[in-house]
Amino acid sequence: MHRRAYLAAVGTAASTGLAGCSSALSVLEDDPCTGDDCHIGMNRTEFLPAEYEVSVGDTVIWKNTSEADHTVTAYEALIPDDAEYFASGGYESQAAAYDAWDDRGGRLGTRETFEHTFEIPGTYEYFCIPHEGAEMTGEIVVSE
Structure with missing residues (x-):
């Protein structure tokens, strides 16, 4: 009988400890690029953040922070x-x-x-080819 009580207590403690870990992991998934190595991360079907603002001449770095394969592909139009x-x-083109x-x-x-330097002000919309159906899209707003 004591063994069951012990196992129940250990199981509860492990669950409580892991609950804190899952919260920490979800925070990382919301903002996977907190260092200098990237500005926009990618989870399974999202660019994080989906919208990003820069100035003319800035270089944006995307990093695949998931286990899935991705692309960064501008919508030509x-x-x-x-x-x-x-x-x-x-x-050189969306078709290519x-x-x-x-x-x-x-x-x-x-x-x-992947990185790209933005030289012209305006809004740039892009997507991930294999996850376009899941609406994996993003937007870069470039100002002067």
Whole structure:
């Protein structure tokens, strides 16, 4: 009888201790890029943060902070007219990025990064090719 009481107490203590850990992990998932190594992280189906503001000439670094493969792919029609197109893998158009994904081109594996420098003010919308259906999208707002 004492053994059951002991096991019940240990189980309750372990559950309580792990509850605190899961809270800490969820905080990290909300903001996976707190250091200098990245500005925008990626969980399973989200860019974190989904909206990011920078100034002209700033470089943004995305980092795959999840176990899934991702891309960073600009919506060609949703960036400023004179802006340089950007996509992980260095593709020059949205169509080229889509075509390359068939062979896993532009893929960012776990902990891999992609960076782009924004030279034209405006709003830039982008997405992750394999998770576009899950609405994994983001927005960069560039001001002067």
